[in-house]
Amino acid sequence: MGNGLDITEIIKKISGNKELMAQIAKVDPKQGVELLKKANINVDEDDIKKIQATVADGKLDLGDIKNLAGGIFGK
Numbered sequence: 001m002g003n004g005l006d007i008t009e010i011i012k013k014i015s016g017n018k019e020l021m022a023q024i025a026k027v028d029p030k031q032g033v034e035l036l037k038k039a040n041i042n043v044d045e046d047d048i049k050k051i052q053a054t055v056a057d058g059k060l061d062l063g064d065i066k067n068l069a070g071g072i073f074g075k
Contacts, residue, residue, distance in 0.1 A: 007047065007050045007051055007054060010036075010041060010043060010047060010051060011051060011054070013039070013041055014036065014039065014041065017039070020035060020039060021055070023035055024036070024048065024051055024052065024055075025051075025052060025055050025056065027048075029045035029046075029048040029049050029052075030045060032045070032048035032051070032052070033045055033047075033048055036048075
């Protein structure tokens with residue numbers, strides 16, 4: 001992994017930005033890496049694929065993300 005963060009940590013960091021989450025869910029992994037770089041989160045393409053898989057297979061919906069992020073973003 002790019003910076004030692006696990007997927008849950010990465011998702012927590014980006015979950016406050018629903019537009020970014022939506023973009024990550026549907027972009028090509030290279031584009032996802034670039035999008036997160038702009039948000040000062042260094043990941044690699046494998047991380048993007050894991051995030052996409054987690055969101056796509058329904059393991060993590062936006063309600064779960066909101067719960068995960070609650071401690072970080074307040075609400």
